[in-house]
Amino acid sequence: MDDRFNTIAGWALAGGIAALGLSIVSGIVFHSERPEKMGYAIEGVEDAGEGGAVAVAPIAVRLAAADVAKGADVFKQCTACHTINQGGASGIGPNLYASVGKAHGHVPGFAYSDALKGVPGTWTFDALDAWLTSPRKYAPGTKMTFAGIANPQDRANVIAYLNSQGSNLPFPAAPAAGEEPAADNAAAEANVADPANISNEATPAEGTPAKDPQAAIQAEKKGH
DSSP: OOOHHHHHHHHHHHHHHHHHHHHHHHHHHHHOOOOOOOSOOOOOOOOBTTTTTOOOOHHHHHTTEEEEHHHHHHHHTTTTTTSSTOOOOOOOSSTTTOTTBBBBTTTTTEEEEEEHHOOOSSSHHHHHHHHHOOOOSTTTOOOOOOOOOHHHHHHHHHHHHHHTTOOOOOOOOOTTTTSOHHHHHHHHHOOOOOOSSSOOOOOTTTTTTTTTTTHHHHHHHHOO
């Protein structure tokens, strides 16, 4: 009986030693370093920076590479609420013909939300990019339920398509590497210098105190 017990115990011990040995050997053979980035790369998803925010190229850069035909395809998801033909009737949303550069509530007779009408400025390229990113963030309280277009280039394509439908404004120049993007044209036109700010003072003639220091001294002596 004791011999049988000792035999079983011996086999169990030998099995444990063998398992431990295999574990050590497999750990040596299949050892791998921790990857620099955890997880799997997903095609089409942009990498986020250290702050967690995805770096998006300025709208001027994306418009320079915009494809109007692709924008027309993306716009098809908007046709449930909007028309874009000249003279088209408004539906759930306003007609969008020649809307780029216009005021936020420019379509006569359409019941815009107070939230959108309260947003200052016009539909510049930058404003359209922000609106299409998230209407609710652009105008909190807006009646528009559209969630937005997540892909930055898709937004640029749609904006290029909108611009081609009656607006035809020149795109802002894409900045050179390391430069800040220029203000888009619609905004720049609104910031033209006001002629009222130009001075109407006449230029002093030669020999007057304002132009000739010696004449100023003589005038001062005559005054005493």
